[in-house]
Amino acid sequence: xxxxxxxGRGHLALHGLVLLIVVVAEAIGIIRxxxxxxxxxLLPMLYAFAxxxxxxxxxxRATGRVLTPTVQKFAGGMITIxxxxxxxxxxxxxxxxxxxxxxxxxxxxxxxxxNLGTIVLAFxxxxxxxxxxxxxxGAVYSIDREPNLALVAEKYGLDxxxxxxxxxxxxxxxxxxxxxxxxxxxxxxxxxxxxxxxxAMSCGVxxxxxxxxxxxxxxxxxxENKDLILGLAGASNVLTYATGLYVGLFxxxxxxxxxxxxxRPDLY
Amino acid sequence: xxxxxxxxxxxxxxxxxxRVGETAILLLIACVIGTVANYVSTGVGALxxxxxxxxxxxxxxxxxxxxxxxPFYLPSVAWVSLIAIVITIPGVPGADWVVEHVxxxxxxxxxxxxxxxxxxxxxxxEFAIARTSGWKIAIIAVCVMLxxxxxxxxxxxxxxxxxx
Numbered sequence: 528x529x530x531x532x533x534x535g536r537g538h539l540a541l542h543g544l545v546l547l548i549v550v551v552a553e554a555i556g557i558i559r560x561x562x563x564x565x566x567x568x569l570l571p572m573l574y575a576f577a578x579x580x581x582x583x584x585x586x587x588r589a590t591g592r593v594l595t596p597t598v599q600k601f602a603g604g605m606i607t608i609x610x611x612x613x614x615x616x617x618x619x620x621x622x623x624x625x626x627x628x629x630x631x632x633x634x635x636x637x638x639x640x641x642n643l644g645t646i647v648l649a650f651x652x653x654x655x656x657x658x659x660x661x662x663x664x665g666a667v668y669s670i671d672r673e674p675n676l677a678l679v680a681e682k683y684g685l686d687x688x689x690x691x692x693x694x695x696x697x698x699x700x701x702x703x704x705x706x707x708x709x710x711x712x713x714x715x716x717x718x719x720x721x722x723x724x725x726x727a728m729s730c731g732v733x734x735x736x737x738x739x740x741x742x743x744x745x746x747x748x749x750x751e752n753k754d755l756i757l758g759l760a761g762a763s764n765v766l767t768y769a770t771g772l773y774v775g776l777f778x779x780x781x782x783x784x785x786x787x788x789x790x791r792p793d794l795y
Numbered sequence: 796x797x798x799x800x801x802x803x804x805x806x807x808x809x810x811x812x813x814r815v816g817e818t819a820i821l822l823l824i825a826c827v828i829g830t831v832a833n834y835v836s837t838g839v840g841a842l843x844x845x846x847x848x849x850x851x852x853x854x855x856x857x858x859x860x861x862x863x864x865x866p867f868y869l870p871s872v873a874w875v876s877l878i879a880i881v882i883t884i885p886g887v888p889g890a891d892w893v894v895e896h897v898x899x900x901x902x903x904x905x906x907x908x909x910x911x912x913x914x915x916x917x918x919x920x921e922f923a924i925a926r927t928s929g930w931k932i933a934i935i936a937v938c939v940m941l942x943x944x945x946x947x948x949x950x951x952x953x954x955x956x957x958x959x
Binding site: 596 | 831
């Protein structure tokens with residue numbers, strides 16, 4: 528491909544750097560830190576992300592010579608490409624579990640509404656504890672990943688208070704989401720209250736890296752149910768692509784806005 | 796809050812305009828890195844992993860092309876998932892062979908490269924937004940993730956209990 532920039536020096540250096548990070552991360556392997564009856568499970572993808580941040584030119588000036596803003600933008604595009612084989616692998620875990628998935632079908636469909644749990648938990652904290660303004664509406668109505676961001680951008684604009692709310696949570700979530708999803712599900716699992724199928728299918732609620740971290744933790748905690756966990760999580764993730772936008776557009780966003788008008792009429 | 800001047804340029808990547816040839820090559824690079832990751836974590840060599848990786852690669856490329864060329868739009872990740880699901884349903888010709896070979900690829904090792912790119916890709920703006928949004932937004936971010944996950948777990952668990 529003559530004239531194409533994708534084989535430039537910086538781009539190749541990027542792939543080389545990623546390869547190096549990946550080898551180091553996988554060589555360290557999974558680490559379990561026992562805390563009481565539960566354990567915090569650290570996955571290679573977490574070290575890879577942390578090393579990526581440590582070598583990010585905005586943190587370490589030295590890498591800025593090769594990782595120019597153009598190369599960084601390209602790296603952003605590479606996330607989507609690199610996650611695609613992972614998505615394919617996840618799909619192949621769904622097919623063999625099709626009977627278990629059909630059996631859990633009603634739960635799988637209804638748990639999509641569980642995404643509204645963000646409003647139940649985060650709305651009161653934002654409004655009554657932290658006394659936040661209209662940023663609340665953008666911030667708490669969903670898990671704030673790309674499709675949700677697009678919806679707020681279209682309805683309020685990203686320069687509105689609602690837009691600032693979702694952008695803040697989006698950027699923060701990008702930084703800490705993988706860590707949160709590696710840790711929380713394993714701790715919830717350790718309570719022993721919930722069905723492993725429920726814990727697994729709820730892994731599909733967020734981004735691809737959240738899905739990976741969540742299932743990685745659960746599989747490490749319960750290796751004998753690996754196939755079931757992956758199959759249900761994969762099916763739920765596919766379902767979220769289909770329903771997520773509509774739940775946000777027709778239920779979650781109007782509901783959050785209505786709640787906010789009731790709670791803080793002075794701000795409208 | 797000084798977020799007014801900090802707009803993220805999330806260009807909703809128009810998948811209809813993605814160059815398929817270029818993406819196919821980049822996918823190949825991602826698969827090579829994934830194969831190395833798989834080797835380091837599981838000890839499965841490149842030759843043994845090859846059929847499985849090739850299947851995942853083909854699913855990815857076909858999914859991308861369907862998203863690009865079909866008259867109605869569905870995101871490429873959805874296509875990729877659907878293809879991978881269909882070819883592994885028991886009874887579909889070749890399903891056992893596919894399952895056997897992709898079984899040699901560790902799913903966690905395929906997520907590692909994406910997160911390495913992710914860490915390196917974070918822009919000055921993303922760091923700035925996360926920094927200026929302050930501690931309130933950080934607390935809300937955790938509540939949002941916790942609430943979404945727990946809400947989903949509780950409804951799924953209740954439904955499973957009621958319906959067996």
